[in-house]
Amino acid sequence: MKIELLYWRECPSYPEAQQLLEEVLAAHGIDRPVEVREVTSEEEAARERFPGSPTIRIDGRDIDPAGASQPPALTCRIYYLPDGRVSPVPSRDQLEEALT
Amino acid sequence: MSVALGAEAPQFDLPGVDGQNHSLDSYGDAEALVLIQSCNHCPYVQAWENRMSAIARDYADRGVHVVAVNSNDAEHYPADSFEEMRARAAARKFAFDYLYDEPQAIAGALGAERTPEVFVFDRDRRLVYHGAIDDSRDETAVRQQYLRDALDAVLSGEDPAVAETPPVGCTVKWK
Numbered sequence: 364m365k366i367e368l369l370y371w372r373e374c375p376s377y378p379e380a381q382q383l384l385e386e387v388l389a390a391h392g393i394d395r396p397v398e399v400r401e402v403t404s405e406e407e408a409a410r411e412r413f414p415g416s417p418t419i420r421i422d423g424r425d426i427d428p429a430g431a432s433q434p435p436a437l438t439c440r441i442y443y444l445p446d447g448r449v450s451p452v453p454s455r456d457q458l459e460e461a462l463t
Numbered sequence: 464m465s466v467a468l469g470a471e472a473p474q475f476d477l478p479g480v481d482g483q484n485h486s487l488d489s490y491g492d493a494e495a496l497v498l499i500q501s502c503n504h505c506p507y508v509q510a511w512e513n514r515m516s517a518i519a520r521d522y523a524d525r526g527v528h529v530v531a532v533n534s535n536d537a538e539h540y541p542a543d544s545f546e547e548m549r550a551r552a553a554a555r556k557f558a559f560d561y562l563y564d565e566p567q568a569i570a571g572a573l574g575a576e577r578t579p580e581v582f583v584f585d586r587d588r589r590l591v592y593h594g595a596i597d598d599s600r601d602e603t604a605v606r607q608q609y610l611r612d613a614l615d616a617v618l619s620g621e622d623p624a625v626a627e628t629p630p631v632g633c634t635v636k637w638k
Binding site for chain 1: 504505506507509510540600601602631632633634
């Protein structure tokens with residue numbers, strides 16, 4: 364299993380997202396490294412199909428397919444919690460669903 | 464670097480989503496003026512904007528004006544264009560004024576770095592609080608109501624007990 368976390372430094376949400384991801388991996392007994400990569404330019408965002416920070420992919424599949432369809436951009440990414448509220452990080456449910 | 468506590472409010476005259484221009488003088492009757500560096504596209508702003516409206520409504524009859532200002536570069540962040548501002552303000556029924564700072568003059572004068580980032584000016588238009596709205600983007604986890612506490616203090620003629628907190632949010636998108 365390949366686990367990637369792409370981030371843009373100007374958006375402050377990636378440490379929280381990384382911590383949440385690692386907690387969920389541990390809870391599921393998944394002992395795989397998280398490949399953390401910084402996206403630094405619009406060109407790199409386009410090349411990486413990076414719709415915002417943070418972006419998390421499991422075996423190349425975005426944990427939030429709907430959000431993955433947004434145009435590449437150096438921006439903070441919007442996630443929606445199960446109750447409809449906006450969040451700058453994915454929900455635990457989203458991560459768990461992507462891993463199972 | 465943001466302006467220091469005690470600094471004077473900057474002059475401005477900016478178009479609002481209500482179709483009117485708003486200047487510092489147009490808020491001359493306010494007991495306190497809350498400027499919030501804001502925008503459309505940022506998830507932190509979106510997470511907080513209902514609370515911004517609630518505070519604007521709750522303090523309106525006590526002479527507090529809440530004014531959000533979007534200074535972001537709309538060319539690179541088209542979701543922050545004036546047209547998109549008008550659409551979002553209508554859709555979300557913003558209870559605060561929402562101004563477009565296309566020249567980025569207010570953001571520059573305040574030294575704003577984040578969205579959302581709050582600047583509270585007292586009756587004499589001196590900065591008395593700068594920072595976050597409260598202590599959590601998750602409204603269910605809020606423990607400290609920094610902005611409300613600051614307004615309660617100002618309206619009582621006192622200095623806020625907590626006058627500065629770190630703003631948490633997206634960066635201002637400079638041209």
